[in-house]
Amino acid sequence: MFEFKWKKVGVIAALSLSFVAAGCSQEGNESEGGASKSVSEELEYTITGIEPGAGQTETNEKALAEYESLAGWEQETSSSAAMLTSLEKTIDNEEPIIVAAWSPHYKFAKWDLKYLEDPKGIFGEAEYITTIVRHGLKDEMPEAYTLFDRFHWELADMEAALLKAQEMDFDFEVVAQEWVEENQEIVAEWTEGVEPVDGTSLHLASTAWDTELFSANVAKLVFEQLGYNVKLSVVDPSVLFEAISTGDADGSLSPWMPATHGAFYGEYEGQFEDLGENLSGAKIGLAVPTYMEIDSIEDLEPKE
Numbered sequence: 001m002f003e004f005k006w007k008k009v010g011v012i013a014a015l016s017l018s019f020v021a022a023g024c025s026q027e028g029n030e031s032e033g034g035a036s037k038s039v040s041e042e043l044e045y046t047i048t049g050i051e052p053g054a055g056q057t058e059t060n061e062k063a064l065a066e067y068e069s070l071a072g073w074e075q076e077t078s079s080s081a082a083m084l085t086s087l088e089k090t091i092d093n094e095e096p097i098i099v100a101a102w103s104p105h106y107k108f109a110k111w112d113l114k115y116l117e118d119p120k121g122i123f124g125e126a127e128y129i130t131t132i133v134r135h136g137l138k139d140e141m142p143e144a145y146t147l148f149d150r151f152h153w154e155l156a157d158m159e160a161a162l163l164k165a166q167e168m169d170f171d172f173e174v175v176a177q178e179w180v181e182e183n184q185e186i187v188a189e190w191t192e193g194v195e196p197v198d199g200t201s202l203h204l205a206s207t208a209w210d211t212e213l214f215s216a217n218v219a220k221l222v223f224e225q226l227g228y229n230v231k232l233s234v235v236d237p238s239v240l241f242e243a244i245s246t247g248d249a250d251g252s253l254s255p256w257m258p259a260t261h262g263a264f265y266g267e268y269e270g271q272f273e274d275l276g277e278n279l280s281g282a283k284i285g286l287a288v289p290t291y292m293e294i295d296s297i298e299d300l301e302p303k304e
């Protein structure tokens with residue numbers, strides 16, 4: 001299993017995006033005949049997606065397959081950082097864009113965005129983030145199991161932490177450190193009655209999106225406070241489910257359900273234990289800047 005620094009990935013993604021952006025200048029919104037182009041035409045029937053391995057990338061493909069209005073459309077995948085760079089540039093120029101979006105995420109605080117209505121319910125109503133642990137953890141590491149079971153964030157707290165991270169160059173170790181210092185009451189509730197351990201190894205798996213990097217780094221600190229020696233692996237969702245199912249990793253606070261990671265969850269169901277949600281009120285979908293006049297996925301036009 002590999003580990004990597006998110007910041008580095010962000011920089012590489014942003015660099016590769018600037019090549020793409022330099023290579024293709026936006027066309028004006030007049031077609032050759034002089035008639036106004038439709039939004040769909042201006043978008044070149046393309047949705048700006050994120051990582052190929054993201055749960056949402058699959059869900060977007062499902063939407064492309066099931067909406068007649070999206071027939072012939074494509075999803076351009078790259079990375080979340082590249083998507084955000086594109087979004088920022090496009091908004092600066094007041095041009096149209098449709099992005100893979102999810103919340104909680106700072107993009108909704110930073111820019112005026114709206115989710116497109118999804119009458120077919122492909123993206124589901126609301127998502128929650130759940131905690132999963134490997135089979136056997138309860139008997140072998142009951143203290144760790146109790147902590148995994150107790151971790152929980154209020155949506156507003158999570159949103160505040162993500163905004164802060166954005167201002168702090170996404171240094172989630174520091175953001176988590178500060179959150180733990182400022183929220184000792186919550187940490188005390190989580191750790192109440194849990195016996196400290198003496199250097200027991202614990203392997204935490206996380207995906208690389210902001211919410212999860214925050215919760216995983218907080219969990220790591222809390223486990224460390226109790227004497228655990230924590231290894232944190234940041235991996236793709238498919239690898240994460242596999243790692244918990246094989247027992248390679250002990251637990252994770254990362255899966256988004258029911259829509260985002262439902263397929264991975266189903267594939268490994270029965271091979272891990274689900275301890276229930278650690279955050280509710282999440283959402284995924286397709287979003288556009290509010291200056292765009294469309295409101296629904298069905299307002300788009302299929303490619304001829």
Ligand code: PBE
Nearest residue numbers: 054055056102209256260
């Ligand atoms: N996300 C954010 C992830 C999970 C968290 C929605 C981009 C995904 O699609 O896998």
